[in-house]
Amino acid sequence: MEPVFVLILLLLAAVSSFVAADDEAFIGVNIGTDLSDMPHPTQVVALLKAQQIRHVRLYDADRGMLVALSNTGIQVMVSVPNEQLLGIGQSNSTAANWVSHNVVAHYPATNITAICVGSEVFTAVPNAASVLVNAMKFIQSALVASNLDRQIKVSTPLSSSIILDSFPPSQAFFNKTWNPVLIPMLNFLQSTGSHLMLNIYPYYDYMQSNGVIPLDYALLKPLAPNKEAVDANTLVHYSNVFDAMIDAAYFAMDFLNFTNVPVMVTESGWPSKGDSNEPDANLDNANTYNSNLIRHVLNKTGTPKHPGIAVSTYIYELYNEDLKPGPVSEKNWGLFNANGEPVYILHLTGSGLVLANDTTNQTYCTAKQGADPKMLQAALDWACGPGKVDCSAMLQGEPCYQPDNVIAHATYAFNSYYNQMGKAPGTCDFNGVAAITTTNPSHGTCVFPGSTGRMNGTMVNITAPSMNSTSAAPSARDLYNLFSTSFLVLLRVLICSIVFL
Secondary structure, eight states: OOHHHHHHHHHHHHHHHHHHHHOOOOEEEEEOOOOTTOOOHHHHHHHHHHTTOOEEEESSOOHHHHHHTTTSOOEEEEEEOGGGHHHHHTOHHHHHHHHIIIIITTTTTSEEEEEEESSSHHHHOGGGGGGHHHHHHHHHHHHHHTTOTTTSEEEOEEEGGGEESOSSGGGOEEOGGGHHHHHHHHHHHHHHTOOEEEEOOHHHHHHHTTTSSOHHHHTTOOOOGGGSEEOTTTOOEEOOHHHHHHHHHHHHHHHTTOOSOOEEEEEEOOOSOOOTTOTTOSHHHHHHHHHHHHHHHHTTOBOSSSBTOOOOEEESOSBOOTTOOSSGGGGOOOSBOTTSOBSSOOOOTTSSOOOSOOGGGOOEEEEOTTOOHHHHHHHHHHHHTTTOOOOGGGSTTSTTOOSOSHHHHHHHHHHHHHHHTTTOTTSSOTTTTEEEESSOOOBTTBOOTTOTTOGGGSOOOOOOTTOOOOSSSOOHHHHHHHHHHHHHHHHHHHHHHHHTO
């Protein structure tokens, strides 16, 4: 082989290894809004920062949320709602207007990294499927026009139910009814370097299997080799539904001759409560699944088909959504209640993460002794009003009514707000009349939020170690794009110089 071409191959290999090294898997969280008491965007962001959640997916492009997320460094996926899909898919100018108002107006202060065009379109709004790829292309064209197509990727989350015969994974294929849409969609994803977005719910697979799928297999629990599922064609062992479904997606794409489109899981989780006919929707199983899922993704285990290549995943979801229609389980997928208290504490000990639920050094927010009573009263009124603190425990006859004085009541309200905001810096001040302490102010039957031993008063933790900066500094992805672009330009110049020597 000529030395020139050897050099070119080595340079291309260097580029490939650099690109591969950048693909760090992460855990993100979906933020639904079907709550009767949806927290203010600033409260949502305070909770995200306190829990070190660095990746979120919105089901729309709410201006309030995008403003609140600005200058936080949190990476944001925005969405074109299904009800807007037909309009955008039929009009390039409508798509351009959507991008202008919902992306360009906020970027780069708000670190928008992807746009989800619709959600589970084939199963949720099949009448819009015919314009889905057009909508994606129109959105992409608008990004190109704004020179944002390298920073922001375009895709659409799909339900895993469109994958038929999903086990064994090696035999999986997409529902052929949708091939006229799927094939051009995969072409688009491949050409733009975007992910196939997939929603995977082992809970539903387990519930619908009539006992064929064991619970431990669905919960990502460690299994003995003789308990694992075996793909008869490849003889590969699968220890959980999650990996099997991801590999089924890869094999389904292989079947259509697409071999280099990566998978991202845009929704996965487990409900913490269900109806009487949903006994496995409970706190313990929800905790087990999400804890195992986080470890599985961040440990870069990968799947049997692609070992070591972890799949970034968004947990469904941040809050319990009490306004969701359907069975009780539909309302109970959240990690947190609307007041910011965790539904359960994730079992992440030993995963190498910094835990936010360590109760050995709890902090509380209390009213300062000697503070002006009028200022305390004003701050108390604000906390129980615009601050959206639940102050019912201080009503006459309730556990925290006594002692009936402004200092005691203000302390309860201040501490509740402090916990509600995820103990974020600056949330225990109240114009100088509050201070942080490590002394638990609970007394008698009045137990303060955040008290040691109270499961629902301690913050849960989810950390993604790849992005911890809270400043508006360039993200790792931005630096990568800058470096890789420059490197590729230099590479092309070098190759051309060598060829023409």
